[in-house]
Amino acid sequence: MEFDEPTEKLLIDVARLDKDGETYAGVVDDAVLEMADNELLRPFGGIRYELFVQLFGTELLVRGTLAQDFDAVCCRCGCDFDFTTKVDDFTFNLEVNEKTEFADLTDELRQSIILSLPSYPICRQDCRGVCASCGKNLNEGPCTCEHTERDSRWGALDSLRLGGK
C-alpha cells in the first residue's frame, strides 16, 4: 500500500499490547483539528504519527513524533505557501487498569499539533510584507511610497482581518 488511509481516531489497543512495547505509525484525519474556519492555515494530508507505546505496570507511556502539512497564507505579504509543523518530542502517559481496552490519543494529537502552530504564519523569516499604501509585495522590490516598517509588515494581516468581517 502506497499511502496510509487516514483514520478518524488514534486508538491504542491496550489490552493486546505487546509487553515489550509496540510501534504505532499511521495517519489520523486532520478534520479532528477542527480548523475549517481558519483562513490562514488549512491542514491537508492528515496528522502523521510514529509512536512507541509501552506499558509499565499500570502506566501507559507513549512517545514519538507527529507531523502535519498546511496550506498557509502569509500574514505579512498575503502569498500562499506550504509548510510542515513537526512535534519531535510528543509524550503522553496514562494510568490504565485491567478494564482498559483502548486508549484514545486523538485529542492529545490534536492539542499537540495546535500548540506547535505559529499564531501568525509567515512565508519566511525575512518576509517584507506588502506596502500598506500601494499594496505592492515588497519581497519583489521596494515601492515608491514613504512608509514605516510596521506598515509594511502588518499591512496584509490588517487587510485580511478587515476583509473577513
Ligand SMILES: [Zn+2]
Ligand atoms: Zn510573506
Ligand SMILES: [Zn+2]
Ligand atoms: Zn507603496
